[in-house]
Amino acid sequence: MKPELKFFKKSKSLPIDIFFSNVLYDKKFGYYTSKNPFGKKGDFITAPKISNLFSEMIAIWIISTWETFGKPERINLVELGPGDASLIKVLLEVFKRFPKFDNAKKIYLYEKSIFLEKKQKQNLKINEVEWISNFQKIKNGPVIFFGNEFFDAIPIKQFKKKNNVYLEKYYAIKDKKIKVLFKSALKDDINLIKSFNCLKKLKFIEFPKLGLKELHKIIKRILKLNGCILLIDYGFLKSNNLDTLQSVKNHRKNSILKNLGKADITSKVNFDLLKEYFLKNNLKVKSAITQKKFLENLGIIERSEIVAKKMSFREKTNLYLRLKRLLSPKLMGELFKAILAYKFKNDNYFGF
Ligand SMILES: C[S@@+](CC[C@H](N)C(=O)[O-])C[C@H]1O[C@@H](n2cnc3c(N)ncnc32)[C@H](O)[C@@H]1O
Known part of the structure; x- marks a missing residue:
């Protein structure tokens, strides 16, 4: 069997979000579970690894948000997708300089990749943070969720719409090769897409179904405990018809189906859609601003x-x-x- 075909597991065809989830997070062969993608020797570099100044600003933002919340005695922080723990390491250092906040904070890390969780454990002292896979574990006190390049790493679905008919993009195995296929979209997915105003006029639709599942769990916790979520990601402010899937290897663009499991695959985040989703779910929103401005x-x-x-x-x-x-x-x-x-x-x- 050709190595890339193993990502189909036992299926002959898969919607692209499920296929790329296997490519990125398969327990044995997945990109995020078999190599360290970050830094010069990796495939890409993220803001916390570019400069500690970025992480220091996030620390200040977190402390000031705790002040906005009225300086509660207990504040839960959850980093979403902490990578190699570069950001949290700096946060811990900065927090030490603010003793009242430092005593109030409890830090959780939410990480899907077992390989990266191990890396995080090597880079941190074990009693400084707690790893969780279920947000229900957080019981008391407001909660601040934050993630840098978390959402863009969660695979998306893609759809074509013609004469009001929705077709979903799949990858299929044909003659031992990977081919693109469009199949009728599932009714539930069509209804979900139709519920977003920002997607109504589009002919080509990127839909972050898996990402929204994650956000749903987070929002439930915020509504119960009070709190907020800060997401920093690359993306656009107005919904559009563009195919934004991209693959990167050794800091260079890579063709999307090449080097599967050895290259990163991401898409640009639709901030228009995120805003609509948060508002629909009874959160208030500060509309997206550029990283520069922030x-x-x-x-x-x-x-x-x-x-x-x-x-x-x-x-x-x-x-x-x-x-x-x-x-x-x-x-x-x-x-x-x-x-x-x-x-x-x-x-x-x-x-x-
Ligand atoms: C592009 S990396 C960003 C890492 C880090 N935040 C940084 O800025 O360097 C994406 C991170 O999110 C994690 N991740 C992606 N999807 C996830 C999910 N559904 N649940 C938890 N972690 C996830 C990845 O394993 C990785 O740690």
Whole structure:
């Protein structure tokens, strides 16, 4: 059998979200379960690995959100998809400088990849955080969920719509090769898609069914315990007809069906759809803003100037190049966005 065909498991055809879930998260051969994708030696680099300044700003945002909540004695933090734990490591360091908050916080990590969970365990002290796979474990106190590049790593479905007929994209095995196939969409999926205003006029639809399942669990917890969710991801603000699936290997674009299990596969997040979903589910929303605006509102420039004071010329150059990568509209600054959904009556959130 050709190696890529193993991702079909026992099926002859699969909707693309299920196929790519196997490719990314299969317990033995999945991309996220068999290699470390991050950094220079990996396939891509994320904001926490570009600069600690990013993580420091998230720490400040979390503490200020705790203040917005009225500084409760207990605050639950849940990092969604912590990768190699780069972000949480910096958060823990910053939190130590704020003793009242540090005593109040309880940190949970939510990670699907067993391989990355092991990596996180190597990078952290075991009593600093708790790994959970079920949010019901969080019982008391408000909860802040946050994730950087969490949602874009959850595979999406794709549909074509013609004369009001919805067809879903599948991959199928034909003559020992992978072929694209369109099949009639399931009724439940059609109804779900039709329930979104932002998708109504589209002829080609990307739908994050698996991602919304995750959000549903999170929203239920926020509605019960009070709290919010902050997502930072790359994506767009207005729904469109584009096919945004992409694959990356060694920091370069890779053809989507090549190097299956050895390359990352993502799609751009539809922030229009996220906003509608949160509102439908009784959360309030701070509409998505660019990463540049979010980080600048939080004071990243001022912080970089303070940090730079003690640095050599070479270190300063490095710091500012990294800052540019996070903020420049041509690099990550505008493609990446931050969105906040919350239940709290107080809606004064730093950064938005
Ligand atoms: C692109 S990586 C981002 C990692 C990290 N947040 C960062 O910024 O470097 C996506 C992360 O989300 C995790 N992930 C994806 N889908 C998940 C799910 N359904 N449940 C839990 N973790 C998931 C991946 O295993 C990985 O840790």
